[in-house]
Each structure stands twice: as structure tokens, then as C-alpha cells.
Amino acid sequence: MSDFPEFGKVVIFGVGLIGGSFALGLKAAGQVGEVVGFGRGLASLTHALELGIIDRVGFNTGQEVASADLILIATPVGQMPEVMARIAPYIGAQTVVTDGGSTKAGVAAAARAHFGEKLGQFVPAHPIAGAENSGAAAARADLYLNKKVVLTPLPENSVLNVARVRSAWEWCGAQTHELAPAEHDRVFAAVSHLPHLLSFALVHDIAVRDNSGLFFSYAASGFRDFTRIAASHPEMWRDVCLANRVALLEELDRYRAQLDELRDALHRGDGKKLEETFDVARAARRAWADNKL
């Protein structure tokens, strides 16, 4: 740990799980002088203050962001354009901005629309550290420890600005990676956004039945794991789905075509086709788990 923190002043928009854990991570690393929080609700900001996540609640946006070393936009992605529009005129020449959104092409486009000449100061990021709990109370200094954070730098970013943003996430314990925004969105549509949609859909499908209690009473560990992500934040996931609509539609259609095939196999009693599909899936799932562990 150096004697002086790398970031004197950090401003966070949206002090929930993602923003709060970022603040706590930088604090734990001794790499931040002061954290100022902005948010939609005074109650959650007060809570973040009580938990020591932020040092002050921000009121004057222009003044706070002008003197910030680092800004994190950690709102649901649907609100990011508005935050960008609010801060763009005021951010200082030395300020770098990053975000914690789960989709990146839309965020990059919004940044392009709002930051103008300061676009080079915004380095988009996606921390892969979901949790079904949200809000400041769920924030933890070690949320990002050994987790991946995908940076999707823009052509306008200087090497220095990318390095500063990378450094911030790495002080939180993360392993940083880089993808192009569109590539990022295709990958996460498949491995994250689609599974969330499918899990929400399954629980909804059961919940709306008259006799849902009978069904839920026999749901066991397979159901529990499959549906853990269906307890995720509805507004956040609405925004993710909308922000990544094109890639998600493509993945969803691909998946529906696969379900149609399995439906046909099941209908005609084609056990061979079913077993082959399950076999490929099991081998891939096991190889994935072995690599991860």
C-alpha cells in the first residue's frame, strides 16, 4: 500500500451492491481519499453513509465531479445516459469515468452521445460479480476479489486513462480483461442475460398457477440452483435486457430453435437425440467447472 491513495476523490452514482462494493474495495486497499455518493433515494444514501461506504452525500453535481479523480456510474444501465448528460459538462480534465453496467454497446453509444470531446475520459467496464441481493446493505469490500472485470475501451481512450480505470478495479481485487463492446454483449447475452431470462420465465410460469403452492412444495435443489438468479433485481434486469436487446434476441431465437428440436425429439420418443444432447452438455459443463475450480 502506498502512502498516498491513488484516487483522492471518488464520486459514485448509485450506491448499491456494485457501487458500494467498489467504494469499500478501494477503501480497504487504502486507495481512496474520500468517497462522495449520489443516488435517487436519500434513504439509501443515508444507509450507505451509516455503513461507511461513502463519506459524504453529494448535492452539487457540477462541483463534485469537477474535482473528482474517478467517477463510477453504477446505476441500472437505463439511467446511465441521464447521469452522463448531467456530469459531462463538469468533469475535470484529469477525471476518469467508468461504469458497472452489464451491457456495453449501449453504454458506449450513450457515452459517445453525451461526453463529446471528453469521451476519451470514459472507460466502460463490466464487473462480473453478480449477486441476487442488491442495495448498499449487500455491498462488500471483497465482492470483486478474484472476479473478472471486462473493460471495453473506446478508440478515443488514452492508454493512460485505460490504465487508471484498470488500476481502480484491480485495487478492488479484480482480474481485468478487455473485449470490444459488441463482442462483450454477444458473449454475455449467451452466458448471463439469457439464463436470467429463462430462470425468471420458469418461476413466473409456476407462480401464476392457481395451485402454485403444490408445485413449489416439491421443488428441490435442482430448482433452487436453476432459479437462484430469478431472485435478481427486476429493474436492473429489465434494463439489461432492453440495453442488450439485439444480441439477446439473437440468443433467445437460437435457444428457442434448440428447444423446438428437443421438443420434436421428445414428441417422437427419440431417446438417442435426447441423450446425445445431454451428453454434450454434461461433458462441456464438467470441463467448464474443472477449468474454473
Next chain:
Amino acid sequence: MSDFPEFGKVVIFGVGLIGGSFALGLKAAGQVGEVVGFGRGLASLTHALELGIIDRVGFNTGQEVASADLILIATPVGQMPEVMARIAPYIGAQTVVTDGGSTKAGVAAAARAHFGEKLGQFVPAHPIAGAENSGAAAARADLYLNKKVVLTPLPENSVLNVARVRSAWEWCGAQTHELAPAEHDRVFAAVSHLPHLLSFALVHDIAVRDNSGLFFSYAASGFRDFTRIAASHPEMWRDVCLANRVALLEELDRYRAQLDELRDALHRGDGKKLEETFDVARAARRAWADNKL
């Protein structure tokens, strides 16, 4: 624990996770004199013997089942009719038979076809204790501890025979419940079989891509939990799907209709519809988890 075991001799067909854990559970409770195992492969039987799951490998089916107090058929459901046909002529007058299959209407129909006058001695059961690992090595004495076992008694079962089978599962630590076979299959198609199919389908869908490595490298905890059941036993799940084809097709079609609705909402950018769906799912998932814990 009583001085004498409730079941002097137990014969198990299929000494894997389900059959092996049943044997170990009864042994741990001191409620079995001797366990004899039958199976397709000598290697797995030898393994079960070495692990103390069974006391002997059975060779003469007729002789072994004639003197059995309790028989468990714990093969994949696709092989149960064959086992039933093999044992039906020989089971003793005091023998009760149960099974560990995940579907029940087909098993009940097979029993009706094969057990003839002895049908009343067969009490179908479904232990709700899945695990993605299979085989004798995965068997544990406490697999059924505090887990549900659903009995689906047949009209021909005597109260005494149901009680004896219930007792065996309860000695393994299970909580027993009763459903009609068809009702059982409808419930489990929705809360277990469909999620397995969906999870297998997602992993397969990614695994068959040329660049699957890129996708898997960014898969995180949401993917991990959603796909845990895609590491399940392909042959077992093929059999479950086929055995519960009618109810599973019904659930799958219902689910596909729901996906179509979400697809339309996503396509037209209907955030309200998406959020409402996610919201209902989250509330139901949380209520379910609160009830379970």
C-alpha cells in the same frame, strides 16, 4: 434403534447414488441384516462391495428375491420394466418392493403389466434427492436425511405394505409424502424435469459453437448455478424425459409460449412487461426460499 433390524434382507437393483445411499442409510440406522446388490456392470458392483454399500453381489435373481424382505429398484426408469419382469415370478409373499424413479405414472403402469397378482406388494416411490454426481462412489448414508420422498401408492397396496415401504425411507431420514402417480408427474415435470431439459439445452447451445471457449471463459456464478443440473446423468435424464413425456411436453409447450411472450415484449421494447414478469418471479422465488430455509 431396535435390537433386530426391521429388514433382514434387502435386495437392490442398481447400486448407484440412489440405491447405494438407500443401503447405507438403512445400515446406518441398523435396520438391515444383509444387502444384496444386482447391477449391469461387475465393476460397479465390486466397487459397491468395497465401499461397504452391499454385503454380497447377487447372481441368482429368483433365489435372492424370494427371500428378500425389501427390494429397491434403483435403475434408470427405462430399465425398470425389465427388472420387474425378471423378479415378479419369484418375489416372496412377504416381500415389499419399492423404486427410486423420478417419474411415477410409467413406473406404475409397468408394475401393473408385470407384477400381476403381486401388484399390491409394489409401492412406488420417488426420493427427491438429486445430485449431479452419480454412481456408487457418490452414495452417502445421509443423502435422504430431511429430504422428501414421495410415495405414490397404488389402489392395490395394502395399508401395511405402504407402511413398510414408508418406514424404510424414513429410516433413511426422509420425510415421506403421498401423491397420485399422475399428479406426481405433472408436478415434477414443472419443477424438476423441465429445468433439467432447459439447463442441458443452454449448455449444449453454447458448447456446439466454434468459439465456445470465449463464451465459457466469461461464464460466472449465475451460469454456474443455472447449469449445475446440466452435469446430471444423461442416460437417467433421457429415461426420465421419455417416461414423463406427456406431462413434460405439456410443460415445455407452456414454457415455450411464455418465452414467445417475453420474446415479443423484448422485441417491441416493452420494459413494463419484462419488469412485471421478473417481479412476479422474484417475489415467488424469495417466498419459496424463505419457506424452505
